[in-house]
Amino acid sequence: MRGMRISMKDWVQSGSPWVWLNAGAVAISVIMVVGLLALIAVRGLAHFWPSDVVMTEVASVDGRPPLTLIGELVDQESVPASQLRSAGIKVPEGVEFADRWLIKVGNRQAFGSDFKWVLDQHMGPKRYPAHLLVMERREWGNFYGYLIGLKEKGRLIGEQPVGKNDLWPELERRIQRAVEIYDQIEQIEKVEIGAINYQIEQLRLKQKRLKLNDELTAEALDQLNAQRQTLKQRYETLQQQRNQLYQQLNRDSMIGQLSDGQQVEVKLGQVVRAYQPNAMGVGEKVSFYVQKIWEFLSDDPREANTEGGIFPAIYGTVLMVLLMSVLVTPFGVIAAVYLREYAKQGFITRLIRIAVNNLAGVPSIVYGVFGLGFFVYFLGGAIDTAFFPEAAPSPVFGTGGLMWASLTLALLTLPVVIVATEEGLSRIPRSVREGSLALGATKAETLWRVVLPMASPAMMTGLILAVARAAGEVAPLMLVGVVKLAPSLPLDGNAPFLHLDRKFMHLGFHIYDVGFQSPNVEAARPLVYATALLLVIVIGLLNVAAIAIRNRLREKYKALES
Known part of the structure; x- marks a missing residue:
């Protein structure tokens, strides 16, 4: 055993310490990533669980009677x-x-805020x-309280004392009816009326375009008016x-009935x-939890x-x-092919490669400024002048939109694709090219x-890095x-x-907006975690799809590489 011992110098020179250091660094990185994802998942996904609603008495600090809170x-x-003593709290x-x-006390129309901080020592x-009833509303936040009555067309049709639950089945039935009617209204407003408004706007632009080109004849005007009248009749019916x-x-x-005893009527x-x-x-x-997650994934904010x-935001991001x-x-592929296969290898080519590598380190906001100045104002303005004069003064492509955002990010990720493709081209044996040329x-x-x-x-691989x-x-x-919306x-x-x-929503911007621009910070915080988790999942799914395609291609051409 003594003969097998090696000195510290030999052990260091063998490279074993560096192997262990690298393994430790990788393990720590994996633990940190998994821990971060777990933190985001717990804080985000817990938001959708139907928490129990508490009712408690809160002692007043100024000698007034205790306040009842429900939330x-x-x-x-x-x-x-x-800190509490400096604020005058005993x-x-x-x-x-x-x-x-x-x-979370909700009832913003009555209390002015959805959340209240309460000291544990003041709580009974x-x-x-x-x-206790919780109602999610489209405005004014959640309702927390008791159901004590139902009305139909302003007429009281049922009431019950606090603590009873006789009206609950009828309330559920009427809420389901209201939700179905609301969905029909949404279909009419967003889909059917929206399509009619779009067609009417297209007819207006067509008429203006004909007028600018001196092609607006009486027959063409009558035809446009007839189409417009048909659309207006459909609009009035809808x-x-x-x-x-x-x-x-x-x-x-x-x-x-709210926690303070006041009664409110909720449509x-x-x-x-x-x-x-x-x-x-x-x-x-x-x-309920599954329904809430599905609503989060499939509904509008x-x-x-x-x-x-x-x-x-999911739709726009993907x-x-x-x-x-x-x-x-x-x-990216064309640029890499030219640099590797056709360009003469010399000073200019090396300079171009250095420039491409440097572009990968340019701050992303610089690309945004370039996209705004060149794509939006210059190219978009020129496109509007050449092809959409009838839309003036409203811009069509002369303002931000999906096309310019995609082009800007394509420019931002172009160096990654060029470098990855060049690396792939450089690994192909010269004998493969020569064999193909020798066969004619x-x-x-x-x-x-x-x-x-x-x-x-x-x-x-370059595309995977670009998507990420x-x-x-x-x-x-x-x-x-x-x-924002x-x-x-x-x-x-x-x-x-x-x-x-068209402008669009994006998961990354949604996180920024909800986390830093929301007027209701406490309500927005769980959604920041949930949206961040969803963004990671979306990026992961896109990368998994690209990796699957890459592995299939790698297996297909493995024989040629060997």
Whole structure:
């Protein structure tokens, strides 16, 4: 055993310490990444679980009677006692820290705020009455309280004392009816009336274009007016249907009692859902949880993006990344092929490679400024002048949109694709090219049929890196097309179906907006975590798809490489 011992110098020279250091660094990195994802997942996904609603008495600090609070216990933290004493709050001597709870009390129209901080020492016993009601509304936040009455067309049709639950089945039925009517109104307003408004606007632009070209004849004007009249008749019919549905939507209302005893009337047409979490079993809560996650993935946002879903942001992110990939791949491959296969290797080529590598380190906001100045103002303005003069003074492509955002990010990720493709081309043996040429193929045929297929896994590697970077970029998008809330999706049923000039929503910008621009910070915080987790998942899915394609290509051309 003694003969097998080696000196410290020999051990260091053997490289074993560096192997262990690298392994430790990788392990620490993996643990940090997994821990970060776990933190984001826990804080984000826990938001959708139907928490029990607490009812408690809170002692007043100014000698007034205790205040009753109803709400969800959202968070707990310890506060230095010195900070509380400096604010005039009495804290027992010898206490260094005091616990306080963040309670979501909702009822913003009555209390002015959705959340209240309450010291644990001021809280009485916590009770969880089974029939406490929670209602998610499209405005004014959640309702927390008791159901004490139902109205139909302003007439009271049922009432019950606090603590009873006889009206709950009828309330559920009427809320379901209101939700179905609201969905019909949404279909009419966003789809059918939206399509008519789009067609009317296209007729207006067509008439103006004919007038600018001196082609507006009486026959053409009559034809346009006839089409416009047909659309207006359809619009009036739909408007009548919508008005009737609104009357039906506003038929029912409920009377609720808040924690302070005041009674409020809530229109059921403004209610998304109602539930009694304290009376729900585990199975009911799991079903509710799945419904909430599905709503988050498939619905439009509401309440300044602090409630509802983020489907438009998911849609915009994926569509922009796909369009960016279609734009960056051919340009990056062509540039790499020229530099590796056709350009004379010398000072100029080396200078170009240095410039490409340096472009990868340029701050993304610089690309955004370039995209705004060159793509939006210069190219977009020129396109509007040449092809859309009838839209003036409103810009079509002369303002930020999906096309310019995709082009800007394609430019940002272009160096990554060029470098990765060049590396792939450099690894193809020279004998493969010479063998193809010896069999009578031209250089172009060799490139197209032999070299590029063998280099395709490297191209996919470049695309994977490009997608990973572009999907999370926010700064350049703020200048070239992303918005807080887009009125319509870039892809819809109106010709030409893909509207490259439209602004869009993006998951990265949505995180920034909800986290730093929201007027309701406490309500927005869980959605920041949930949206961040979803952005990671979307990027992961896009990368997994690209990796699967790359591995398939690698296996296909493995024999040629060997």
